Amino acid sequence: xxxxxxxxxxxxxAVANLQESGSDSPSLDAAxxxxxxxxxxxxxxxxxxxxxLSTEQQxxxxxxxxxxxxxxxVAYIVGEREFWSLPLKVxxxxxxxxxxxxxxxxxxxxxxxxxxxxxxxxxxxTGAIALALASELPSRKVIGIDLMPDAQQxxxxxxxxLGITNSTFLAGSWFEPLQAxxxxxxxxxxxxYIEENDPHLQQGxxxxxxxxxxxxxDQGLADIRHIxxxxxxxxSNDGWLLFEHGYDQGEAVRQIFNENGYIDVExxxxxxxxDRVTLGRYVAKTFE
Numbered sequence: 145x146x147x148x149x150x151x152x153x154x155x156x157x158a159v160a161n162l163q164e165s166g167s168d169s170p171s172l173d174a175a176x177x178x179x180x181x182x183x184x185x186x187x188x189x190x191x192x193x194x195x196x197l198s199t200e201q202q203x204x205x206x207x208x209x210x211x212x213x214x215x216x217x218v219a220y221i222v223g224e225r226e227f228w229s230l231p232l233k234v235x236x237x238x239x240x241x242x243x244x245x246x247x248x249x250x251x252x253x254x255x256x257x258x259x260x261x262x263x264x265x266x267x268x269x270t271g272a273i274a275l276a277l278a279s280e281l282p283s284r285k286v287i288g289i290d291l292m293p294d295a296q297q298x299x300x301x302x303x304x305x306l307g308i309t310n311s312t313f314l315a316g317s318w319f320e321p322l323q324a325x326x327x328x329x330x331x332x333x334x335x336x337y338i339e340e341n342d343p344h345l346q347q348g349x350x351x352x353x354x355x356x357x358x359x360x361x362d363q364g365l366a367d368i369r370h371i372x373x374x375x376x377x378x379x380s381n382d383g384w385l386l387f388e389h390g391y392d393q394g395e396a397v398r399q400i401f402n403e404n405g406y407i408d409v410e411x412x413x414x415x416x417x418x419d420r421v422t423l424g425r426y427v428a429k430t431f432e
Contacts, residue, residue: 148196148197148198148199148202149196149197149202150193150194150195150196150197151178151188151189151192151193151194151195151197152193152194154178154197154202154205155171155174155175155178155189158170158173158174158177158178158205158209159171159174161209161213162174162209162212162213165212165213165215167212167213173212173218174209175189176218176222177205177208177209177212177218177221177222178205180208180221180222181201181204181205181208182197182201182205208221208222217240219234219240220234220235220236220240223235225240225241225270227241227245227246227270227272227276228246228249228272228275228276228279230272230275230276230279230302230306231306232270232271232272232275232302233270233298233301233302233305234270234298235294235298237292237294237295237298238269238270238290238292238294238295238298239269239270239334241269241270241272243415244388244414244415244416244420245272245273245334245388246276247388247412247413247414247415247420247421248273248332248334248386248387248388248420248421249273249276249277249280251386251412251421251423252273252277252330252332252384252386253277253280253281255329255330255384255386255423256277256281256284256329256330258382258384259329259380259382259383260284260329261284261327261328261329261330261380261383262284262285262286262287262326262327262328262329263277263278263281263284263285263286263287263328263329263330263331263332264286264287264288264289264322264328264330264331264332264378265277265286265287265288265289265331265332265333266289266318266319266331266332266333266335266371267289267290267291267318267333267334267335267367268288268289268290268295268296268299268313269290269295269298269299269334270295270298270299270302271288271298271299271300271302271303271311271313273288273332273334274286274287274288274299274311274313275288275299275302275303275306275308275311277332278303278308278310278311279306279308281310282310283310284310285310285312286310286311286312287311287312287313287314287322287328288311288312288313288314289313289314289315289316289318289319289321289322290313290314290315291315291316291317291318292315293315295315296313296314296315299313300313318367318370318371318374319374319375319377319378322378326378327378327379327380327383328378328379328380328383329379329380329383329384330383330384330385330386331371331375331378331379331383331384331385331386332385332386332387333368333371333386333387333388334387334388335367335368335371335387335388365393365396365397365400368387368389368393368397368400369400371385371387372385372387372400372401372404372406373404375426376404376405376426376428379426379428381426381427381428382425382426382427383425383426384423384424384425384426385401385406385423385424385426386421386422386423387421387422387423388420388421389419389420389421389422391414391418391419391420392419393419394411394419394422395411397411397422398410398411398422401422401424405426406424406425406426407424407425407426407427408423408424408425409422409423409424410422410423410424
């Protein structure tokens with residue numbers, strides 16, 4: 145018969161196992177997984193450290209812990225990740241929203257304040273970026289597009305769960321689902337930007353995420369190049385295009401913007417002081 149363990153004992157053992165497996169955040173991982181298996185808030189762990197777990201509770205937790213020790217991301221195990229203070233459902237069909245992407249949201253909000261008009265999020269995944277913008281700008285229409293129908297449905301479900309009614313999600317390749325002539329004041333995207341042979345693809349949480357949302361040809365720049373070119377047809381005059389990209393791609397992305405006639409092109413750093421977001425403004429040429 146398995147000896148009953150307290151909340152505190154269970155956490156200590158789990159943290160030790162996670163440290164041995166190479167987790168970057170063993171204490172946080174253990175706490176999140178235990179709360180999920182017990183259906184309790186984090187405060188429960190602090191308030192009831194001596195509470196004994198039943199055999200069934202221990203078994204449920206060990207099942208989750210084993211998945212994490214094998215490297216599976218916590219967000220996929222519990223099916224949720226918070227982004228911009230919004231609890232979002234996640235699944236292995238989409239990327240896991242990351243804190244650095246909130247920098248893209250901040251900059252998009254700055255540019256959205258300069259003009260009225262709809263906002264477009266390309267490669268929306270869970271809907272994280274689109275829903276963050278829609279929650280901050282309830283009077284603006286926000287559209288998110290994803291290639292995968294499962295991702296489009298997940299983003300739609302997240303919007304419904306959160307009660308965000310000014311967002312719409314479509315399935316298709318980049319601009320393909322849009323009607324000709326549709327115009328946006330701001331277009332944002334966190335597209336695939338990792339090179340096909342990048343060693344990071346074999347490390348950490350990325351191993352479990354969909355390659356189609358991570359990898360792009362042309363040294364990771366193919367999708368950024370395609371969107372930058374195509375966006376000119378869908379941006380309203382003085383509209384802004386913003387990308388999240390790799391830490392070493394700032395110069396290359398600025399060059400792509402400049403080649404395609406954008407102005408006020410600039411790269412911004414993330415919270416780790418790495419190049420992360422490049423943006424530019426498009427002024428449509430008029431001819432007499």
